[in-house]
Amino acid sequence: MLVFTETWTSSIIPTMPQWTPHSNVADVLSLGPRTAGQLMQVGVRTVTELLAAKPQAVALRLGEERFRAEIIELWQREAQLVLAAPALPLIAARTLVVIGYHNPEKIARSTPTELLGAIETTIRQGSSAVWLEKNSPPSVSELE
Numbered sequence: 001m002l003v004f005t006e007t008w009t010s011s012i013i014p015t016m017p018q019w020t021p022h023s024n025v026a027d028v029l030s031l032g033p034r035t036a037g038q039l040m041q042v043g044v045r046t047v048t049e050l051l052a053a054k055p056q057a058v059a060l061r062l063g064e065e066r067f068r069a070e071i072i073e074l075w076q077r078e079a080q081l082v083l084a085a086p087a088l089p090l091i092a093a094r095t096l097v098v099i100g101y102h103n104p105e106k107i108a109r110s111t112p113t114e115l116l117g118a119i120e121t122t123i124r125q126g127s128s129a130v131w132l133e134k135n136s137p138p139s140v141s142e143l144e
Contacts, residue, residue, distance in 0.1 A: 077102035
């Protein structure tokens with residue numbers, strides 16, 4: 001019989017990062033190095049700076065079509081959700097925000113079937129679904 005001690009498992013299994021308002025926004029949002037660099041150039045390094053920024057102003061300073069004000073607003077909601085629910089995996093936070101679930105209380109009141117329905121509806125509507133379309137939706141058992 002194999003017994004795992006707490007020391008052994010804690011050295012193998014990584015712990016969830018403890019995100020704070022002072023955390024690097026690129027880490028919290030899982031942004032790539034190019035996007036992180038562009039945000040840094042316009043003065044957005046931390047979650048606090050992202051949350052304080054006016055989305056339209058950041059979008060204008062970034063000057064690229066892919067960084068519309070709506071995208072900056074989604075990043076702000078995602079960062080707020082990650083801070084409010086630190087145990088939530090980053091991919092789950094992004095998915096929930098894209099489908100309109102950025103309030104932890106609303107998420108807690110939802111069933112896995114409701115969440116999957118919202119994911120499918122968002123993909124069909126195509127609004128903010130480009131990111132969702134590139135990733136496989138979770139199963140009901142993953143949401144339970």
